[in-house]
Amino acid sequence: MKKQLLSTAVLLLTLAMLLPATGYSFGGGQGRQQGPPPEAIAACEGKSVGDSVEFTGRRGETLEATCQEQDGQLAAVPNNMPEGGGRR
Numbered sequence: 001m002k003k004q005l006l007s008t009a010v011l012l013l014t015l016a017m018l019l020p021a022t023g024y025s026f027g028g029g030q031g032r033q034q035g036p037p038p039e040a041i042a043a044c045e046g047k048s049v050g051d052s053v054e055f056t057g058r059r060g061e062t063l064e065a066t067c068q069e070q071d072g073q074l075a076a077v078p079n080n081m082p083e084g085g086g087r088r
Helices: 002-022 038-043
Strands: 052-056 062-070 073-078
Touching: 038 052, 038 062, 038 073
Parallel strands: none
Antiparallel strands: 052 062, 062 073
16 A cells, blocks of 8 residues: 555656646646747847837748837837737
């Protein structure tokens, strides 16, 4: 009985440690990353808040954007972004 309990505890601990490695999020992220994408951050490197930039979006499209501070870092926010960032 003790061996079975110990085995079960080890299995549960192992699964708990592996869960974050799967990239699964328990938040409302619905599988999407939180915060600005790397492309938006890179577009504003060396720029200031309010500077106009262009960068390539996730689907390969060219986006006209303005550098704004988001989540404590400077990132390009597309000029045609819906109010509220398009997030629900």
